[in-house]
Amino acid sequence: MGDLLFEMSQWLYTTPLNEFAQRVSESRLSGIILSWFWAIPLMQTVHILAIAGTLVSVLMLNLRVFGLAGHATLQETAQRYTRVLWWALVFVVITGVGMLFGDTVRNLLNSIFWIKMAVLVIGVVLALGYSQSLARQAAGGGQIASPSIKVAGIVLAALWCVLILAGRWIAYAPS
């Protein structure tokens, strides 16, 4: 597995992405971020807190969907936590882009970074479908989530854990 990830990273160096990453890393914004030691830790702090927001939203939605917790109706729970999920995601993306400028080459030419991006896109699409299905069912007065919503909820929670795993493993990726 490590060899495959290493080869993927090496291949990324042969693509136009390499030149692009070098150019971005020499940009003014990168220079500003790198000139202050605490810029990256501060952005990472907001990034982590935003991920906590997305994770707890998925957790709360799932707890209600599975009837494990949640005193509110399915509709109230869906409205409340999907809003938190999307706002938290906005902060995840903004701080993620900021951090990308702070360490462009190590991220863009890293196989695990792209795995993380793929998981993020799949996760967002699934979250969109999940929240819409939940809202539709809740609007119809249903209080017990359908099996497909329950499956989507489990997959979404698993994807979020994979996203966190990939985020941490970027630092350990062979390159």
Add this chain to the structure above:
Amino acid sequence: MYPEPTNIWERIEYSSFGTTIAESTWMFPTFEVLHVIALLTVIGTIAVVDLRLIGVASKEHRVSLIAKDLLPWTWGAFGMAVITGSLLFISKAHSYMINPWFLAKMSLMVLAGLNMAYFHRTVWRTVGHWESDAPFPAAARVAGWTSLIFWVVIVFCARAIGFTLGIYY
């Protein structure tokens, strides 16, 4: 070959358990991922209660019910964070114990715990009397704000550890 330990932290770090984790290519990152997931769950669930206490979110829901739903998850995740955090600590005990950000993180976690314990032994006892009225008593709002600030700073300290490990001797 590791040098002869000169204090208890080096003894822990150079133990066979500590060196096994430190030398493994997958153990430290894996425990770190589990630690992050656990800590995010702790912070996220605590924040939901804190934001209700300060009157920012979930205003139409009773805080006692929100806490009842979330506290088992907070404690479960906290248990996992302690176990995984201890495993991470063992592998670099000496480096952590001379790092001011690690010491700050641990101190703030103790303070956050004391804040929660004090809140639960005082204002929370009468939650049934005040949770239907807005705004909540000042003591409840102060406890919410204090907890939020503590946990945000704890996350910052946690990240600062990663950026400063090895620069203190």
